[in-house]
Amino acid sequence: MGSKINDKRESLWQDRDVRFDVPLNELKLRNGERIVEYFSKIEDTKGNAGEEGKVTITNLRLIWQSKIKPRINLSVGLGCVSSLTNRTIHTKLRGKHEALYIMTKVNGTRYEFIFTQLDLELGTQFGIVQLISKVCRAYTSTKLFRDLKLRSAVITPNSKQLKVLSSETIYNKIDGVWNLSSDQGNLGTMHLTSVRVVWHANMNELFNISLPYIQISNIKVRESKFGVALVIESTDSSGGYVLGFRIDPSDRMNAVYSELINLFTIHSTKPDLGVDSYLEMGSSLAFNDHESNAALITTSDSDLKEIDDQHVAHQSDAIAAYLADEAQSKNNEIVYCPQLGLAIEKIKEGFTLESLWQVIPQG
Known part of the structure; x- marks a missing residue:
């Protein structure tokens, strides 16, 4: 039996990458991506000071887009966020304002983003800082929905049941x-769920794999040195693993194969990425409808057919503007802080000691 899946799906990058001034089609919501909230008057203070934009928060990323020039935009994956801070800043243009600081890290490079909410009167029941903090916590708590995991605690030690x-x-x-990963093979148990396939060895539950459907690129039945085997291939972004399983007799394996294909197909049509249900549990947050909110992100414009040299130059400058100033921070002046009774790095102008404690905003 040959391959049934030709994976033409876009790999999951929205939550694990930071992109600047992306083509507008990359701002479109992918399958399973849903809008949590929308803020209409947000300034990208660090990269585009003085320019009003809009922020769309989804279950995978934060999107900022200039209202006047939609090609100027940011896509910040939730998986890249290392810290969130609410600070008071002073600027010549806006004066004193509350701002959201987001520190991110992508492939060893750190980026800093500063967003200022220009019209607090129009805010939702959650401010932008509190809301993004809630979404980031939900994202971090639901990684098994989206990430391949090896040797994790997926089985309860006492009842030997899958942790749902x-x-x-x-x-x-x-x-x-x-x-069939080793020469002798390991006997175990497989679970097929609505979001993933899980296998664990019977003799050692910690020898296991949890593979979400969103990270599967191919499922097939083929010959192996152990005979006919069920083969599951993971995406390149999840490590490109090739997993082989044998289930006897062959008609039983074919039945498992067919069920797995069906579950994979259903999930691919409308992926459950976990963040939605986690946020909705015990919360008054309500997710917005896909179609009715698609217009919140500008994805077409009559003058966006070509990207001119000026825009390319802006993109290069933009990346440099967001780089975190790590070198400067390492050489900060050491001063005595009477409030703490300790020697500390000199606090940058515009910040207070109290604001530095707000690394994790209280939701």
Whole structure:
């Protein structure tokens, strides 16, 4: 039986990358991406001071887009966020304002973003800082929905049952599944759920793999040195693993294969990325509808057919503008702080000692 899946889906990058001035089609919501909230008057203070824009917060990323020039935009993945801070800043243009500081790290490079909410009167029941903090916590708490995990605590030690995720449904538990990753093979148990396939060894539950459907690139049945095997390939972004399983007899394996294909297809149409259900549990947050909010992100414009040299130059300058000033911070002057009774790095102008304690905003 040959391959049934030709993976033409876009790999999941929205939550794990920071991109500047992207083509407008990259701002479109991917399958499973949903809008949490929208703020209409937000300034990108560090990169585009004085220019009003709009912020769209989804379950995967934060999107800032200039209202006047939609090609000037940011896509900041939630998986890249290392810290959030609410600070009071002083600028010549705006005076004294509350601002959101976001520190991110991508492939060893740190970027700093500063967003200022220009019209607090029009804010939602949650301010932008509190809301993004809630979404980031939900994102971090639901990584098993989106990330391949090896040797993690997916099985309860006492009852030997799969730890079910929020909104996850177990559809089948298959005993007697051989993992063909070693020469002798390992006998274990496979679970097929609404969001992932999980296998663990019977003799050692910590020898396991949890593979979300969104990280699967191919599923097929083919010959191996162990005979006919069920083969599952993960995406390049998740490590490009090739996993082989043997289930006897062959008709039982074909039944598992068909069920897995069906679950994969259903999930691909409308992926459950976990953040939605986590946020909605015990919260008054309500997710917005996909179609009705698609217009919140400008993805077409009559004059956006070509990117001119001026825009390319702006993109290069923009990346430099957001780089975190690590070198300067390492050489800060050491001063005595009477409030703490300690020697500390001199606090930058415009900040206070109190604001530096607000690394994790209180939601």
